[in-house]
Amino acid sequence: MRILRFRAFTRPGDPTSGNPAGVVLDAESLSDADMLGIAADLGFSETAFLSAIEPDAARVRYFTPRAEIAFCGHATIASGVALAREGAGSTVAFTTNAGVVPVAVSPERATLTAVETSVEPLGGVLLAELLDALRLETTDLDPMLPPAFIRGGNPHPLVPVAAGVLGRLDHDADAVLRLQDRKGWDGTIPVVHRISADRFASRNPFPRGGIREDPATGSAAAGLGAYLRQHGLVTMPAEVTVEQGAETGRPSSILVSIPPEGRIRVTGSAETL
Missing domain, CATH: 3.10.310.10 (Diaminopimelate Epimerase; Chain A, domain 1)
Incomplete structure (x- = not known):
């Protein structure tokens, strides 16, 4: 070993x-x-x-x-x-x-x-509870990008937000953990902002993983790719970059390749610590 x-x-x-x-x-x-x-x-x-x-x-x-x-x-x-x-x-x-x-x-x-991805609507009482745990309001959401429940290997509730929201995100870690434990959400909670047609910023609370926030989340990025395709938000085939981790001191870059159909691909570099 x-x-x-x-x-x-x-x-x-x-x-x-x-x-x-x-x-x-x-x-x-x-x-x-x-x-x-x-x-x-x-x-x-x-x-x-x-x-x-x-x-x-x-x-x-x-x-x-x-x-x-x-x-x-x-x-x-x-x-x-x-x-x-x-x-x-x-x-x-x-x-x-x-x-x-x-x-x-x-x-x-x-x-x-990635394994086969799926995208489902996210709303109602569950969305309200999630927003409360994230200390966000419905007015913080991006009106052009509906919240969704995505799977890219792990389950992730996806929360697209308007400009300026990510910088002030300060979630209630205990409340997020209680929700993740109750729902069995092993994945992070990607809170994302669309900067441009092919560029996203993301923050991912992850108390269920034993940390406050994850610096880079490949399964959430794969799920985001499936979400963009299903909602017709990108021109196929597409490549988008997800920027994550700056707020944790670990800025990261994830490349997501989205074919017209079939499985999403996620690319990144790696170095030894």
Whole structure:
């Protein structure tokens, strides 16, 4: 077993950028309790545990400091880069609890092909409760982008907001955690603002993952891509960039490729910590 430390979705030339992730290679001997303990000791939002590693395949499980989750985008990018540096082939099939995720890998960056995504309406009492936990008002929402419940490997309630809202976001972490625990939301809560046709800013509260806010969230970015396609908000095929993490001191950049149909792809760079 080897424990590696990476930062994923980095920005060129910025040593503070990217979301930290643990990557544990050759994890066959570890129990669930062992994996949870290692994830808690590392203290990152997620750690990936890889077993049955072959040149073109691996079994991957993901743990936050609190629990196992089905999928993690930034830890997948980090794992892909780690395997490329170990001599993996150009594409590695990751068998995750969310499904099989093909990952194109290189020693500097990786592209994951997300599992099938879904988009559902989000409103009513649940939206009101979520806004209250986020300390937001309905007037803070973007009238052109409806809230939605998205899945890109993990469940995420997507909250698009107007200009100026992200900078003053100060969510009630205890209230968000109670809501996440009650609803079983293992993913972050992406609060996003559309800067331009192909550029988004995002903040992602994540107390269920043991941190206040996640610096970069690949599964939420994949879900956002599906949302934009379903609502006809981009011209197909499309590429959009999600900028995240500046408020946490970890500015990150996520590239989302959206085909006219089929699975969304998410690309990012990774470096060792």
